Amino acid sequence: MLTKAVAILLSVSCYFSTATPIHGNLPAEAAKACQEAAGISDADAEILQRSEIVKNESIEGHRCFVACMLTKRGVMHNGKLDIDIMIQVSKQAFASEGRKFDEEAYRKGVSDCNDTAGEGKCVKSYNTWKCFLQFSMQTMMKEGAA
Ligand SMILES: *[C@@H]1O[C@H](CO)[C@@H](O)[C@H](O)[C@H]1NC(C)=O
Numbered sequence: 268m269l270t271k272a273v274a275i276l277l278s279v280s281c282y283f284s285t286a287t288p289i290h291g292n293l294p295a296e297a298a299k300a301c302q303e304a305a306g307i308s309d310a311d312a313e314i315l316q317r318s319e320i321v322k323n324e325s326i327e328g329h330r331c332f333v334a335c336m337l338t339k340r341g342v343m344h345n346g347k348l349d350i351d352i353m354i355q356v357s358k359q360a361f362a363s364e365g366r367k368f369d370e371e372a373y374r375k376g377v378s379d380c381n382d383t384a385g386e387g388k389c390v391k392s393y394n395t396w397k398c399f400l401q402f403s404m405q406t407m408m409k410e411g412a413a
């Protein structure tokens with residue numbers, strides 16, 4: 268369920284993001300740079316690039332890789348969600364799922380997630396992202412059809 272929401276949100280974010288004006292994956296160089304910075308294997312990088320969800324959150328390199336990719340996509344800056352991009356992306360994602368979109372409530376949700384705390388390398392960024400996904404899923408399920 269979460270994976271589906273991520274797929275929707277990211278496909279829309281790739282389409283809209285001016286930082287990455289392409290569909291699908293980021294350019295290979297961007298992924299490679301994140302992989303090297305995070306120090307993870309090719310296999311792990313490939314899986315994480317597809318899902319953007321970390322299965323074992325105690326692995327620092329995995330959290331950092333996802334945070335790095337989100338930054339390259341323009342979704343995050345310094346561990347904070349870009350509210351305007353998230354609103355734009357989510358509005359499209361909700362529309363494509365035939366859901367109503369309450370921009371005020373959404374803005375507050377993104378802003379609350381932005382304040383997520385966390386100790387440890389990339390914990391705060393990753394938790395902020397996870398908070399956003401959970402918030403989006405809950406909102407999407409709660410809102411009726413448009
Ligand atoms: C998660 O990763 C940590 C650190 O590498 C490891 O000790 C732990 O066993 C892993 N947990 C699972 C459920 O794989």
Ligand SMILES: *[C@@H]1O[C@H](CO)[C@@H](O)[C@H](O)[C@H]1NC(C)=O
Pocket residue numbers: 344347348349350351377378379381382
């Ligand atoms: C994140 O949320 C905080 C608190 O609402 C806000 O001050 C900040 O501008 C937001 N950051 C971004 C990058 O949108």
